[in-house]
Amino acid sequence: MKGISKYTTVVKLGIQEAVEYRIDFLFNMINGCFTVFIQFFMWTAIYGTSENDVLYGFSYPQMMVYIIMAGILANVTSTGFEYEIADDIREGTLSRFLVQPIAYFPYRTVLFLGRKILAFVVIVVVSAVTLTVLHFTLGAEFAAMNILLTFLIVPLSLLLNSVIFYCVSMAAFWMTRAWGVFQGMGVISMVLSGGIFPLDVFGETAKSIFMLLPFQYVVYFPLNIICGNMNGNDILFGIAAQIFWIVAVYGLSRILWRLGMKKYIAAGG
Amino acid sequence: MAIIQVKDLTKNYDYYSKEQGLKNSFKNVFNRKKLIKEAVKSISFDIEKGEIVGFIGPNGAGKTTTLKMLSGIIVPTGGSAVVNGFKPWERKKQFKMNFSIVMGQKTQLNWDLPALETFYLNKHIYEINDTEFKKTLDGLTEQLDVADFIKKQVRRLSLGERMRMEFIAALLHKPKVLLLDEPTIGLDLISQRTIREFIRNYNQETGSTILLTSHYMGDIESLCKRAIIINEGVIAYDGELSHVSDTINKIKLIKVQFTEKVPKSDIEKFGVIKEYDGVSAVIEADKNGLKECSKAILDTLPVVDFNIEDIPIEEAISLMYEKGGETEE
Numbered sequence: 001m002k003g004i005s006k007y008t009t010v011v012k013l014g015i016q017e018a019v020e021y022r023i024d025f026l027f028n029m030i031n032g033c034f035t036v037f038i039q040f041f042m043w044t045a046i047y048g049t050s051e052n053d054v055l056y057g058f059s060y061p062q063m064m065v066y067i068i069m070a071g072i073l074a075n076v077t078s079t080g081f082e083y084e085i086a087d088d089i090r091e092g093t094l095s096r097f098l099v100q101p102i103a104y105f106p107y108r109t110v111l112f113l114g115r116k117i118l119a120f121v122v123i124v125v126v127s128a129v130t131l132t133v134l135h136f137t138l139g140a141e142f143a144a145m146n147i148l149l150t151f152l153i154v155p156l157s158l159l160l161n162s163v164i165f166y167c168v169s170m171a172a173f174w175m176t177r178a179w180g181v182f183q184g185m186g187v188i189s190m191v192l193s194g195g196i197f198p199l200d201v202f203g204e205t206a207k208s209i210f211m212l213l214p215f216q217y218v219v220y221f222p223l224n225i226i227c228g229n230m231n232g233n234d235i236l237f238g239i240a241a242q243i244f245w246i247v248a249v250y251g252l253s254r255i256l257w258r259l260g261m262k263k264y265i266a267a268g269g
Numbered sequence: 270m271a272i273i274q275v276k277d278l279t280k281n282y283d284y285y286s287k288e289q290g291l292k293n294s295f296k297n298v299f300n301r302k303k304l305i306k307e308a309v310k311s312i313s314f315d316i317e318k319g320e321i322v323g324f325i326g327p328n329g330a331g332k333t334t335t336l337k338m339l340s341g342i343i344v345p346t347g348g349s350a351v352v353n354g355f356k357p358w359e360r361k362k363q364f365k366m367n368f369s370i371v372m373g374q375k376t377q378l379n380w381d382l383p384a385l386e387t388f389y390l391n392k393h394i395y396e397i398n399d400t401e402f403k404k405t406l407d408g409l410t411e412q413l414d415v416a417d418f419i420k421k422q423v424r425r426l427s428l429g430e431r432m433r434m435e436f437i438a439a440l441l442h443k444p445k446v447l448l449l450d451e452p453t454i455g456l457d458l459i460s461q462r463t464i465r466e467f468i469r470n471y472n473q474e475t476g477s478t479i480l481l482t483s484h485y486m487g488d489i490e491s492l493c494k495r496a497i498i499i500n501e502g503v504i505a506y507d508g509e510l511s512h513v514s515d516t517i518n519k520i521k522l523i524k525v526q527f528t529e530k531v532p533k534s535d536i537e538k539f540g541v542i543k544e545y546d547g548v549s550a551v552i553e554a555d556k557n558g559l560k561e562c563s564k565a566i567l568d569t570l571p572v573v574d575f576n577i578e579d580i581p582i583e584e585a586i587s588l589m590y591e592k593g594g595e596t597e598e
Binding site: 005006008009010013016017020021091092093095096098099100101102262264265 | 282337340341342343344360362365366368369370372375376377379381382386389390391392393394395396
C-alpha cells in the first residue's frame with residue numbers, strides 16, 4: 001500500500017497545480033471554443049448548400065454534435081507535458097528521478113491525470129449542457145447508454161494519448177530542441193485522431209489507413225459512439241483495440257526510454 | 270569497511286566539435302567530427318563512514334561527473350564504485366532510500382507550489398511515517414530557520430531560502446550518504462554560513478557521510494579535515510586539508526587600483542607582479558608579511574581600491590605539485 005501512496009500524492013499535486021493555474025485552464029477552454037465556432041459556421045454553410053441531408057455519413061445534427069464534442073475531447077486529452085519532459089532531459093532535472101525511489105513514467109502519467117481531473121469534471125458538465133441544447137434545438141438523438149459508455153471510454157482515450165505523447169517526448173534524448181517534433185506530432189495527432197472533423201471526410205482510402213493507427217481511438221472512436229454510429233460489437237472491439245494500443249505504445253516507450261538513458265548525460269556542471 | 274569505495278572509475282563523453290562560422294555549420298550537418306572527452310580518468314579513493322570530505326578542483330575537472338556516477342545518475346565507462354554496499358548505477362531501491370544529493374544549480378522542488386508540497390511528496394516517496402516526518406521536518410525547519418517560507422510558492426523564494434528548502438527536501442529520509450555539489454554557489458555570506466553550520470551539525474548529529482564540492486575554499490576549510498583534489502580528471506591530492514590550506518594560504522593576491530599611473534618599479538618591491546596595466550596591479554605577497562606589505566602599499570601609493578584574495582584553485586594545485594616532491598612521503 002505504501003507504494004501506492006506516493007502516486008496518490010502526485011495526483012493531488014497535479015490537482016493543486018491545475019487549481020493554481022485556473023486562469024490558464026479557462027483560456028484554454030476559450031481557445032478551444034474558437035475552433036468550434038469556425039467549424040460550426042463552415043459546416044452550416046456546407047450543409048446549407050448541399051442537396052443531401054447526410055454528408056460523409058453524418059446528418060447535420062450529428063455533425064454538430066461531432067465537431068463540438070471533438071473540440072471538447074481534443075482539449076481534455078491534450079497533453080503538453082512533452083515540453084516538460086524535454087526540459088527535464090535537457091536541463092538534467094530528470095536526474096532527480098534516477099536518485100529517488102520513484103519511477104518517471106508513472107510519476108508523469110499520474111501527475112497528468114491529476115491535472116486533468118478538474119478539466120474532466122468541467123467538461124462533463126459542459127458536455128451535458130451542450131448535448132441537451134443540441135437535443136432541443138436541432139433534435140439530435142442520443143442513447144443514454146451510449147453517452148454513459150463514452151464517459152467510461154474517455155479515461156482510456158486520455159491514457160492512450162498520454163502514452164503516445166510520452167513516447168514522442170523521448171525524442172528529447174536525441175534532440176536538444178525537440179519542439180518542432182512535438183508541434184508536428186500535435187498537428188498530426190489532432191487530425192488523425194478525428195479531433196478536427198470526422199475521419200470520413202478524408203475519403204475511404206485515407207480513412208481505412210487512419211483506422212489502423214492508434215490516434216483514432218483518442219477522439220473519433222468515442223465520438224462515434226455518442227453519435228450512434230456503432231453497434232455493440234464495434235464498441236467492444238474498439239475498447240479492446242484501445243487497450244491493445246495503450247499496452248503497445250507503452251512498451252515502445254519503455255524501449256525508447258532504455259535507449260535514451262544511454263544518451264542521457266545529465267547536463268550542467 | 271569504507272562506505273564509499275571508488276576504484277579506477279572512468280567516464281568518457283562523446284561530443285562534436287564545430288569550427289566557427291556558417292559554412293562550417295553546414296559542413297557539420299553532413300560530416301560531424303566525433304570526439305571523446307575523458308572527463309574522469311581512472312580515479313580511486315575510499316571514504317569512511319561519518320567523514321566529511323571536500324572534493325576540490327577547477328571547473329571541468331570532473332567533480333560533478335564523479336558525483337553523478339556516485340549517485341547513479343550516469344553510468345561510468347569503466348572502473349567500479351560501491352556506495353553503502355551498492356553499485357549506484359544499478360539504481361536499487363535500498364540504495365536510493367539511504368542516499369541523497371543536493372546540487373546547487375539544480376532543483377528538486379516543484380516551482381509552482383510551496384516547498385511543503387515537495388516535502389509531503391518526498392514523505393511518500395521515501396515511505397516516512399507521519400510522526401517521524403513531523404519530527405524531522407520540525408527539526409530541519411528550526412535549524413535552517415525557514416518556518417516562515419515553507420508555505421510560500423517556491424518560484425517566489427530567494428536563492429538562499431530556496432537552497433535551505435533543497436536541504437530539507439534532501440534530508441527528510443535521513444540519508445546515510447549525502448553528496449553536495451556546490452551547495453553554497455551564488456549565496457550571500459550569511460546564507461553561506463547558515464548552510465555551513467547546518468552541514469556540520471548534521472554530520473555530527475547523524476554520523477552521515479558527506480562528500481562536498483565547492484568553489485569557496487571557506488566552505489571546505491570550515492567543514493572538512495580531508496580534501497581530495499581533482500584536476501583534468503585525475504586525483505592530484507588526497508589527504509589532510511591543512512596541507513592544502515597551508516599552500517593556498519601561504520600566498521595571497523593583493524589587487525589594487527590607483528588614482529593615477531604608477532610606475533612598475535614602485536610596485537615591484539612589494540612582491541611579485543602578476544598583472545599590471547599602469548593604473549591597477551595584482552601583486553603576489555607572502556602571507557607572513559601581508560599586514561606590513563598592505564600597510565606600506567596603502568601608505569605610499571595612491572590607492573582607490575584594495576582587495577586581498579586567495580590564489581585560484583588551479584594555481585594552488587600547480588603549487589602543490591611543485592612542492593609535492595618534498596612533502597609527500
